[in-house]
Amino acid sequence: MTSTPLDKIRNFSIVAHIDHGKSTLSDRLIQETGGLTAREMTAQVLDNMEIEKERGITIKAQTVRLEYKADDGETYILNLMDTPGHVDFAYEVSRSLAACEGSILVVDASQGVEAQTLANVYSAIDNNHEIVPVLNKIDLPAAEPERVRAQIEDLIGLDASDAVLASAKSGLGIHDVLEAIVTRLPPPKGDENAPLKALLVDAWYDAYLGVVVLVRVIDGRLKAGQRIKMMQHGSTHLVDRVGVFKPKNTPVESLGPGEIGFFTAQIKEVADAAVGDTLTDEKKPTEHALPGFKDVQPVVFCGLFPVDAADFEDLRAAVGRLRLNDGSFTYEMESSAALGFGFRCGFLGLLHLEIIQERLSREFDLDLIATAPSVVYKIHMRDGSEIELHNPADLPDPMHIESIGEPWIKATIFTPDDYLGGVIKLCQDRRGMQRELSYVGNRAMVVYDLPLNEVVFDFYDRLKSISKGYASFDYQVEDYRKGDLVKMSILVNAEPVDALSMLVHRDRAESRGRGMCEKMKDLIPQHMFVIPIQAAIGGKIIARETVRALRKDVTAKCYGGDASRKRKLLDKQKAGKKRMRQFGKVEIPQEAFIAALKMDED
Numbered sequence: 001m002t003s004t005p006l007d008k009i010r011n012f013s014i015v016a017h018i019d020h021g022k023s024t025l026s027d028r029l030i031q032e033t034g035g036l037t038a039r040e041m042t043a044q045v046l047d048n049m050e051i052e053k054e055r056g057i058t059i060k061a062q063t064v065r066l067e068y069k070a071d072d073g074e075t076y077i078l079n080l081m082d083t084p085g086h087v088d089f090a091y092e093v094s095r096s097l098a099a100c101e102g103s104i105l106v107v108d109a110s111q112g113v114e115a116q117t118l119a120n121v122y123s124a125i126d127n128n129h130e131i132v133p134v135l136n137k138i139d140l141p142a143a144e145p146e147r148v149r150a151q152i153e154d155l156i157g158l159d160a161s162d163a164v165l166a167s168a169k170s171g172l173g174i175h176d177v178l179e180a181i182v183t184r185l186p187p188p189k190g191d192e193n194a195p196l197k198a199l200l201v202d203a204w205y206d207a208y209l210g211v212v213v214l215v216r217v218i219d220g221r222l223k224a225g226q227r228i229k230m231m232q233h234g235s236t237h238l239v240d241r242v243g244v245f246k247p248k249n250t251p252v253e254s255l256g257p258g259e260i261g262f263f264t265a266q267i268k269e270v271a272d273a274a275v276g277d278t279l280t281d282e283k284k285p286t287e288h289a290l291p292g293f294k295d296v297q298p299v300v301f302c303g304l305f306p307v308d309a310a311d312f313e314d315l316r317a318a319v320g321r322l323r324l325n326d327g328s329f330t331y332e333m334e335s336s337a338a339l340g341f342g343f344r345c346g347f348l349g350l351l352h353l354e355i356i357q358e359r360l361s362r363e364f365d366l367d368l369i370a371t372a373p374s375v376v377y378k379i380h381m382r383d384g385s386e387i388e389l390h391n392p393a394d395l396p397d398p399m400h401i402e403s404i405g406e407p408w409i410k411a412t413i414f415t416p417d418d419y420l421g422g423v424i425k426l427c428q429d430r431r432g433m434q435r436e437l438s439y440v441g442n443r444a445m446v447v448y449d450l451p452l453n454e455v456v457f458d459f460y461d462r463l464k465s466i467s468k469g470y471a472s473f474d475y476q477v478e479d480y481r482k483g484d485l486v487k488m489s490i491l492v493n494a495e496p497v498d499a500l501s502m503l504v505h506r507d508r509a510e511s512r513g514r515g516m517c518e519k520m521k522d523l524i525p526q527h528m529f530v531i532p533i534q535a536a537i538g539g540k541i542i543a544r545e546t547v548r549a550l551r552k553d554v555t556a557k558c559y560g561g562d563a564s565r566k567r568k569l570l571d572k573q574k575a576g577k578k579r580m581r582q583f584g585k586v587e588i589p590q591e592a593f594i595a596a597l598k599m600d601e602d
């Protein structure tokens, strides 16, 4: 049994704000320790999903085992757990951190501490991590390591006097980072002779290996041929393969205390390997399970519909496939008069929504319409019951409703002070309530309570444009509060269009209703009759626009021309027809929905 002594193991994560260089640093560490030859070293091996690469963000946590010969002459096993960098995936960050003893805190020395630097480092501190600050990008002329060092001390309260100066891009300081990991982060603890106890960190579906389960062994030993039990789930499995990622998957005989690696056991679905569960030996079980993690609940919902109804079955297969690999994505069938059959899908946040939508169109070649994102409302009924509402179209008759609760978030925003006025106005306009305002040098940190409902409407985009991209944002859902919320319907030629109905705050209904009507007016083609477009709350019309009637037959002008041109025109019309939806007497082009559902407003 070739076991690594505990004092030669270091398990660590890298936490950072988006774009501060976490992935670049990870790659450097892999390269420096010889995990991959330069030729194998494609750009950013850890961000291995196509979309992650394109957008330069990390979604799924990955882990890599590095072998490092330190200055003390000893060889250490360093397990690097990658963590997602975006606010929607804060939960996955905290999950990965539970498998490690320490963190490298990467801060861009030209930018300084940002919203997710704080969120992520607090998550690491909550997990009792030892933390090594690394000031990255010191090759940039704009780098101000001293200022950023002071920021880390003032804002986070961490001693940054021995922060490592590095450039993940040029390779400067990488050796110092490795030495800091070995000398400053603690080794894991564990008992080789105790019964197997391992934390299930992550699970995903691999086309070749089936369900792959990532574990951190606490006590005992995990090996092929062993029958293991998932303590919470209750299922038992025969382990058929144990390995580590170097970063290529490499079989090992067993995993001992303190080690991180994977196993396969003919598990059919990812859902059967619940993240946070404790694994033990079936015959010789451990007494106490690990604390585990709480379930992740989707907070944002939207309907996804195929543009072409014939694609519905393909969409069903695609969402099923995605769900296999992403337990935090949920879906159920939905039908809409406007958009036909589709699915109501649940997401961790807006970015998660965008990523899934993009994967559906790119990997599965599906042309989709997404309805406006909505949050989960809690409807308190007059009869004392409570309903969780995922779709505004399903709102019960207001007669029977006692009150509606909506989720509120605590949002932390960092912005250069030049843009502070605009940022505050945005938060106020969105019904925000200021909790804190402080300055760190020429940057301001504002903390606001905001209804999530207002944030799913293009809040990120507005924040970015107001601050020219310099503001950073992080949030967590705090609680549910009663709100004066009403269902606003959009009527086209007196027919309600279900896909466009939404819950809005009464004070904001009129401006949003007007915005929707104006937009629809430009998007609906003229017919032979006048088409009123109205926004209504219950029976009350709050905004109205009119599409004027066509006065003469424009098609009469189309005559003559050569045959092929006519053919083309006909084909084009046919394609256009397919994309029309009939509403009573009115035909609404698909594009109208897509455009109307885009979230820009005001």
Ligand SMILES: Nc1nc2c(ncn2[C@@H]2O[C@H](COP(=O)(O)OP(=O)(O)OP(=O)(O)O)[C@@H](O)[C@H]2O)c(=O)[nH]1
Pocket: 016, 017, 018, 019, 020, 021, 022, 023, 024, 025, 047, 056, 057, 058, 084, 085, 086, 136, 137, 138, 139, 140, 166, 167, 168, 169, 170
């Ligand atoms: N000049 C300079 N640029 C760097 C350095 N490290 C990273 N970058 C660049 O900064 C950008 C973001 O780096 P990433 O490593 O993708 O950032 P990240 O923190 O992993 O981002 P997420 O994966 O979204 O969390 C890339 O364009 C890198 O090339 C550095 O030391 N110096």
